[in-house]
Amino acid sequence: MAKAHELVVYVNGKRHHLPSGAADWTLLQYLRHVGLSGTKLGCGEGGCGACTVMVSRRNVQTGKIEHRAVNACLCALYSVENCHVITVEGIGNLRRGLHPVQEKLAHAHGSQCGFCTPGFVMSMYALLRSKHEPPTEEEIEEALAGNLCRCTGYRPILDAFRVFAKADTQAYAQELGGNGVQGVTSGGIESGGKKICPGTGLPCENGCSRQKVCSRSEAHDGKKQNVDHNNDDAELIFPPELMTRTPEALHLPGKTCTWHRPTDLTSLLDTKQQAPNAKIIVGNTEVGIEMKFKHAGYPQLVDGSAIPELNEIHVVEESLVVGSSVTLSTLVDYLRSNTQCKGTDMAVAFLRQLKWFAGLQIRNAAAIGGNICTASPISDLNPLLISCNATFEVQSKGNTSRFIQANAFFLGYRKTAMQPEEVLVRVHIPLSKPFEYVQEFKQAHRRDDDIAIVNAGMRVRFKPPEGADPLWLVEDVAIAYGGVAPCTVIARDTAAFLVGKPWTQDTLRIALDIASQEIKVGKEAPGGMVEFRNSLVTSFLFKFFACSGLKLSSDAGEQAVGEMPAGARSAAKPYERPPSKGLQYWGPPADGRKLCDERIPVGEPVMHMAAELQVTGEAQYSDDCWPAGTLVGALVASKYPHAKIVSIDPSNAIVMEGVHGFFSARDVPGSNAIGAVALDEECFATDEVTAVGQPIGILVAETEQQARAAALKVHVEYEELHPILSIKDAIAANSEYEGEGHSIVKGDARSAFDSGEYLIMEGECRIGGQEHFYLEPQNTLVVPGEGSEISMFSSTQAPMKHQKMVASVLGVSANKVVCRTKRIGGGFGGKETRSFYVACAAAVPAYLLKRPVRLCLDRDEDMQTSGHRHAFLCRYKLAYTAQGKLVAIDAHLYNNAGNSLDLSTSIMDRALLHLDNVYNIPHMTCKGHVCKTNQMSNTAFRGFGGPQGMLVMEMILEKVAASVGKSAVEVREMNFYKVGEKTHYGQALENARHLDCWTQVIENSEYHCRRLAVDEFNRASKLRKRGISVVPTKFGISFTTKFLNQAGALVHIYTDGTVLLTHGGVEMGQGLHTKVAQITAATLGIPLSSVYVAETATDKVPNASPTAASASSDMYGAAALDACQQLVARLKPYMDKLPGKTFKEVVNAAYLDRVDLSAHGFYKTPDVEGFGSCRPFNYFCFGASVSEVEIDRLTGDFQVLRTDIVMDAGNPLNPAIDVGQVEGAFVQGMGWCCIEELVWGDSEHKWVKPGQLHTRGPGTYKIPTANDIPIDFRVSLLTGKPNNRAVASSKAVGEPPFFLSTSVFFAIQDAIRAARVEDSNSLDFTLDSPATPERIRLLSADKLTGWQIAEDIRPNGSW
């Protein structure tokens, strides 16, 4: 039994006694501290879901056990006292057996880099545990909305979990095609398939037809493990001790923070009376962020979750009364189930708003009181509460309750009418009455888990007419907006006008006019997007008018309202998204694809080799395990984009507790100069800083908290210098890296321009950058050895670069420095060169202190300092025929390289090489300009400049099509290369497959019929428009720097017949190790399970090129093949001598005969000559895609209805992995061109500090979620087209599909065009990339909402 005040938590069934003095710890810190490293830190701000765990607690009121998924990174450690925490390690592992959720995810190829995987597993697991019947597909998608994955494109994850959904029996079937033709359908399930058990997700012969989730899984030890998700006994049980143990009042003093947990209201009021500044926390989803990212220190935290009064929820006298600590998920459950609430307009509006409120993990933790008391201007609930006439009941010690109307509660930015000693006790929300309609609105960058740009709550009550006029009149109305001012605001004038008015178009027109005058975002308002936000004010009001009018006419008859405005029905159409579905198709293996052994053909869709480790959380990343005595580093970085360093004073920092030292440039033992190609960076800045985030020094301490706190105390004095913050600034200041911008010239563009024969056009394309958002942040662990030996465990795509740079910074030779990388949690190019400065910074103190030092960047630091995909700008001039044939182009491409050269020249080179995409333009002059700016150096990102080059060309072709009045499809086809023609740099298009992909995708997608259907839809729908587009791609494979096209591999055969494979490539989720192991197994004729890949290390395979350029499986596969072929040749005599013997027996015979059973293989890509030659590429990959979208003109919202892709992958080494790469690249590409927007402090965003990145975390920077992927997502690999220029006739697949996502961009542009046609607006408009809701809304410029947007508007961006 628990002793008094013993702090008890159960973790995975084991009793833990919580440490004292840990009031400011998060649950995640604790879990990782006790060695449970399966729970990952992706962002620390509740935005990625990598840290998801399940918390089970007994509800003291109901006595029931509640299971909820929560973000461990925000969950205060002491808040789980008396709870049971289950982490990914607790539900299954490789030894005991996988849990069905883990097993299904692994087998469905739902884990690539695996860093997000434990979070997805736990979200799904908690959903199953929390429900008493199988969830629906919608519930599954909703439960995963708070989990981000940057690799998979989500489809395989959704498919993996779909088997747990409630559906008809057919939905548990899956079809596996016969005859070697592999085709897997998801969502739409084919008949004739095998039965899959809804519980296990595995084929089941039991004939069990019950719809309940019944799991029966076979543990690896052979023991049956009955898993019934409704029965706690079958899973980790809720600890009996906690069944009876009620939460006690706690008072836990600590050094910096004291934790209080009152268990009754009187004690809470007492505490607040004694310490008015004590912070009440429930979910900690606001306070946690303030403490971590805004460095707010709260000496007293008061847990408000154990007070019965604050947890009550009931209906009293026609009002819903909600205790302030009631979590949002509990509120949702109540609104859905309580008979008095259910179905009322108020309840429906709250439910709809809460659906888009954060992710489920946040809703499970966050309370209604926290949302109200934070008084955020973008709170989603406050506008609704105001419009519903809610009242807030507050109380302080010794006083009776005070009731404050919601519309008088919010006084200013995060300021309320409550006194410091007061506590919000209850919220009273009147239930809506007949003829009273409530509507919620929210527009964000992304639908799921995003904070609002503008939101609103609106309510109107009608009364019957008094005279002969049949029109009903407005009796009461309330309208409140968020996101337009420092606090939620009320449109009082608009409401006053509406009272007593009939619901007619005249009323609407005047109301829109008043609202647009009354609610106006100021020109320089923080958050920017002024025109967009202002337009949303009237868009929402228009929608409210349409929705309420339609409801009233349905309830009271058509005569009750005036004629609805045109487009009312489409304006009122609610957002709907069915569960997504997909189709993946690949053809039969072509002849000759098998290397050696019939049993292990290369080309099998085998599971990622580490998938089972990843789903159980056993897969280790470099930050998962530190040796004893490891110190922790925190960077001291520049605050200015350009400044002289006047002085650095660490004196206040180095005296702090736990601090071991501060290290800056003067401490660097070797050379301070570092860089990817040119050594133009410094390990630590000396005299001048040239970007915000540039490292100036590193502070090293015993713990991360100590290091970070001390780093803040290092005083750096600067003298500010003029910064260059954008490409435009750089052009104006002529700021380029000299000699770095190359040119490609074909034909004579000038003569074509001067000939007078052609139409001429000039223009400018703008393409924004992109954050890599790998889920695992940059990190390294540097461990000194004897003498000057150094070992590094780094999350990098380029271990050799780490070795080289660290050796140089420390002044030691490369043979003493080893870099090891087991796997990385995503890289996408961001860890190709931008990881070594992290290693260099940590190496200096590790070397000097002779202690291991770990440095892991926080997400915001990582985003600010580690560079992005380059923003591009292109100024062009064209000559083209009246039919749309491009004759000449003169293009100047500018990229934003940032403050060092890094790889920007090669990235620009690739953009120039890809400018042609699949088009033969007779005359091309293209010149690259590598702009030097005061951003941290931008860097490699999937596609490496290629997508930017191709996007420029596609933007141009669409302009040409619009200019000559033809369809973009026709103009594209007219300009296609013909097979055998040469590119603008002179490489012949051997085996060109763009026409195959194009024709097939048009056919598969039924493009032409759907084009007609889209046009038909647009004729009938005024405010929702659809668009459809087809885009082709051609992507060159090879490093364009010749010497990088080399690779090594090492294969050891052991006498038990197993093989250890090591090669120079890094596993970052792309399945490289699996593919190379498949080649190894096939060549040696052994099962795949006999091959093991331990890690990538510079002491095993030296001088390896970075894992990049999509070429790794080609190169390392070929190098491994070379090693294996040497071994096969050595073993051949023994195979011949011992026919019918096993591999192990053959190997043993060779061993006894003293044969070397280890071989080093090497490969250099033949024929390639690099940039400047006419053969920069070994070969090309081709593809094409069709996407269809629907946009909401009034808000800029969009959905991708369907995407079809045909991708040329040669004979795939592993088609399942290749499909995963296609889907992942496509969704990441969609992020780039439609969703993700980097916002920098520059001339277009004056509300952000100069040179600061505003979008520094998942809260502000939005990558696609599962809800953003195409609703119908079909991927086919081109069949029967082997590639004779790569190993096993395969093709590279990592980068080539990325560009296909622009079919979504152009489909959006097509839909905007339809919107402009509708209102006779000019069709000469420019959609810059990304096509965010802001751009969609503003370019769709409608004349209905009373907010007149200039026809030629071009919203701001950071380029």
Ligand SMILES: Cc1cc2nc3c(=O)[nH]c(=O)nc-3n(C[C@H](O)[C@H](O)[C@H](O)COP(=O)(O)OP(=O)(O)OC[C@H]3O[C@@H](n4cnc5c(N)ncnc54)[C@H](O)[C@@H]3O)c2cc1C
């Ligand atoms: C990833 C993420 C996504 C988010 N998405 C959204 C979103 O979509 N929409 C949105 O509106 N918000 C969003 N938020 C903000 C936040 O989740 C909400 O405001 C939430 O409701 C806060 O509740 P909490 O219990 O976590 O508050 P806490 O952090 O525990 O407390 C917040 C504040 O309220 C005060 N407080 C709490 N209870 C009382 C009380 N009874 N009396 C007096 N003061 C009290 C606290 O002292 C503190 O100042 C998001 C946050 C995160 C981290």
Ligand code: FES
């Ligand atoms: S680490 Fe917790 S949500 Fe990202």
Ligand code: FES
């Ligand atoms: S597998 Fe999801 S982030 Fe890598």
